[in-house]
Amino acid sequence: MGVITGAMQDYLKAIFKLQQDRSAVSTSEIAARMRVSAASATSMVKRLARLRLVAYTPYRGFALTSAGERIALETIRHHRLLELYLAQHLGVSLDKVDGEAERLEHVLSEEVEARIAATLGNPTHDPHGDPIPAKDGTLHDVHHPTLRHLPPGQAGVVDRVSDSHPDALRRLAGLGVLPGVAIKMVAHRSGGCQVEIGGRTLTLPRELTQGVYIQWLTAPTKP
Amino acid sequence: MGVITGAMQDYLKAIFKLQQDRSAVSTSEIAARMRVSAASATSMVKRLARLRLVAYTPYRGFALTSAGERIALETIRHHRLLELYLAQHLGVSLDKVDGEAERLEHVLSEEVEARIAATLGNPTHDPHGDPIPAKDGTLHDVHHPTLRHLPPGQAGVVDRVSDSHPDALRRLAGLGVLPGVAIKMVAHRSGGCQVEIGGRTLTLPRELTQGVYIQWLTAPTKP
DNA sequence: CGCGAATTTTAGATGGCGTTAAAAATCTTT
DNA sequence: AAAGATTTTTAACGCCATCTAAAATTCGCG
Numbered sequence: 001m002g003v004i005t006g007a008m009q010d011y012l013k014a015i016f017k018l019q020q021d022r023s024a025v026s027t028s029e030i031a032a033r034m035r036v037s038a039a040s041a042t043s044m045v046k047r048l049a050r051l052r053l054v055a056y057t058p059y060r061g062f063a064l065t066s067a068g069e070r071i072a073l074e075t076i077r078h079h080r081l082l083e084l085y086l087a088q089h090l091g092v093s094l095d096k097v098d099g100e101a102e103r104l105e106h107v108l109s110e111e112v113e114a115r116i117a118a119t120l121g122n123p124t125h126d127p128h129g130d131p132i133p134a135k136d137g138t139l140h141d142v143h144h145p146t147l148r149h150l151p152p153g154q155a156g157v158v159d160r161v162s163d164s165h166p167d168a169l170r171r172l173a174g175l176g177v178l179p180g181v182a183i184k185m186v187a188h189r190s191g192g193c194q195v196e197i198g199g200r201t202l203t204l205p206r207e208l209t210q211g212v213y214i215q216w217l218t219a220p221t222k223p
Numbered sequence: 224m225g226v227i228t229g230a231m232q233d234y235l236k237a238i239f240k241l242q243q244d245r246s247a248v249s250t251s252e253i254a255a256r257m258r259v260s261a262a263s264a265t266s267m268v269k270r271l272a273r274l275r276l277v278a279y280t281p282y283r284g285f286a287l288t289s290a291g292e293r294i295a296l297e298t299i300r301h302h303r304l305l306e307l308y309l310a311q312h313l314g315v316s317l318d319k320v321d322g323e324a325e326r327l328e329h330v331l332s333e334e335v336e337a338r339i340a341a342t343l344g345n346p347t348h349d350p351h352g353d354p355i356p357a358k359d360g361t362l363h364d365v366h367h368p369t370l371r372h373l374p375p376g377q378a379g380v381v382d383r384v385s386d387s388h389p390d391a392l393r394r395l396a397g398l399g400v401l402p403g404v405a406i407k408m409v410a411h412r413s414g415g416c417q418v419e420i421g422g423r424t425l426t427l428p429r430e431l432t433q434g435v436y437i438q439w440l441t442a443p444t445k446p
Numbered sequence: 447c448g449c450g451a452a453t454t455t456t457a458g459a460t461g462g463c464g465t466t467a468a469a470a471a472t473c474t475t476t
Numbered sequence: 477a478a479a480g481a482t483t484t485t486t487a488a489c490g491c492c493a494t495c496t497a498a499a500a501t502t503c504g505c506g
Contacts, residue, residue: 003461003462005462005463007462007463007464008462036463036464036465037464037465037466039464039465039466039467040463040464040465043462043463043464044462044463044464047461047462047463058471059470059471059472060472
């Protein structure tokens with residue numbers, strides 16, 4: 001009956017991330033995220049709806065139920081604990097921990113999860129700076145501004161870089177865009193932005209900027 | 224094409240263990256071992272045969288091919304390294320490591336496997352005393368003493384000669400070291416040992432002795 | 447040897463997860 | 477608002493991995 005497979009966990013995780021701001025997620029969004037045909041996405045969403053893990057209205061999109069969100073958060077917790085453990089205790093490089101954790105997260109027992117968390121000192125953030133959900137589902141700082149939200153002329157500090165696109169992560173690391181680094185917005189361009197970092201000026205395409213979460217050095221005027 | 228699933232790895236592992244003495248394994252044996260119906264076992268064996276991982280004759284049983292054995296040994300290596308790692312580095316109790324390793328073994332990358340092995344100091348036995356296959360598929364039979372374990376002055380009979388190193392096997396055969404032959408240990412030397420066989424005295428280098436499994440003519444004192 | 451018993455294989459379902467192609471619904475645009 | 481474009485769903489298929497029931501084969505015993 002209520003068998004939650006690894007693939008389902010992956011979809012739930014992806015839906016969770018997609019619905020951060022938006023209230024509902026569309027079939028094409030999840031299909032693109034999972035690199036799957038729209039038809040496959042539909043059938044999976046229907047399966048998840050049958051298990052009451054998403055609320056789904058045909059042609060109108062879907063959103064996680066609280067049960068679905070619970071599983072998404074558990075899976076993300078597994079993922080981020082594993083990333084941190086692999087990096088700190090087995091010396092796996094940062095651009096590889098995501099892929100490794102992606103497979104391990106689905107077969108991690110509650111017991112081993114607890115032992116890993118304890119060994120790490122119950123950490124609250126993974127090696128990319130992303131927050132690790134607590135056992136009770138608490139997740140800190142979800143609505144961080146990204147680089148795109150930094151107005152021209154304003155400087156900020158990179159808070160964390162999302163692990164959802166490993167190759168983007170690697171390219172950014174190569175450009176020196178790492179947590180803790182100061183960054184200044186020069187100008188917004190169509191399809192990206194021009195920034196100043198470590199004295200150099202770079203133009204970052206859109207797909208690289210959207211995973212870069214920042215802190216403003218001086219708070220901007222709230223919208 | 225050649226996608227080896229976790230279930231296939233489990234079957235290959237089980238077939239490997241069942242065929243230790245016997246030359247062929249039957250459908251009912253593997254079905255019982257995997258707690259699965261005979262029909263399921265048949266269909267899986269047919270899948271494995273299609274991938275050339277087992278040699279299968281309908282109604283007559285089956286055995287691993289060398290490709291199948293390689294995968295079985297890799298899986299067993301993953302399993303036993305994980306058991307040891309979970310016990311030593313995460314404090315998982317011995318009665319639980321098997322179940323945990325059972326799920327993790329199928330998603331362990333070569334890289335993490337290597338890092339775990341290195342962290343453990345490239346161990347040769349898991350916490351239950353079972354030998355851990357080496358990367359090249361070498362497996363030291365733990366319950367079976369090899370020539371090296373024969374004390375000086377003690378005589379034994381060659382039980383079997385490992386087939387994992389065909390050229391060593393050939394050289395040993397040329398020297399008369401064959402199953403059923405009586406052999407007497409004269410002295411242990413650095414890097415090998417001196418033995419008496421068929422009235423002649425030979426000095427065998429280490430790489431030749433380690434695949435020679437023996438039986439003692441008189442049992443040694445138990446530890 | 448031959449026949450009943452045991453083993454093994456085949457046939458046909460089911461469910462998960464993916465595909466492509468076509469139909470249905472919704473959006474967009476004039 | 478109708479037509480055309482886009483999105484979404486359905487239909488039909490394939491593969492894995494399991495099941496039950498029935499057919500085929502082999503074994504064992506009188």
